[in-house]
Amino acid sequence: MRPVEWVGNSLRIIDQTKLPGALVYIDLQSYPEVIGAIKELKVRGAPAIGVAAAYGIALAAQQIDADNKEQFLIN
Numbered sequence: 132m133r134p135v136e137w138v139g140n141s142l143r144i145i146d147q148t149k150l151p152g153a154l155v156y157i158d159l160q161s162y163p164e165v166i167g168a169i170k171e172l173k174v175r176g177a178p179a180i181g182v183a184a185a186y187g188i189a190l191a192a193q194q195i196d197a198d199n200k201e202q203f204l205i206n
Contacts, residue, residue: 132154134147134174134179135182135186137189140193141159141190142158142159142160142183142186142187142190143156143157144157144168144173146173147174148171157173159187161190161194162188162190162194165184165190169184
């Protein structure tokens with residue numbers, strides 16, 4: 132069981148608000164969804180929050196349309 136996991140092009144987390152009654156996974160496809168999950172305490176604990184936030188940055192970076200590194204860094 133992994134509380135935070137990269138699956139395909141999305142972030143899968145355990146919805147901590149459902150524990151211990153149920154084990155519910157949520158797939159997040161965008162950085163605003165990751166922000167919401169952190170704010171709503173669906174991700175808990177400093178290490179899990181840090182990992183989720185880093186994956187949120189990766190999701191945001193995937194949205195940047197660039198042909199090269201310089202264009203990527205400008206966006």
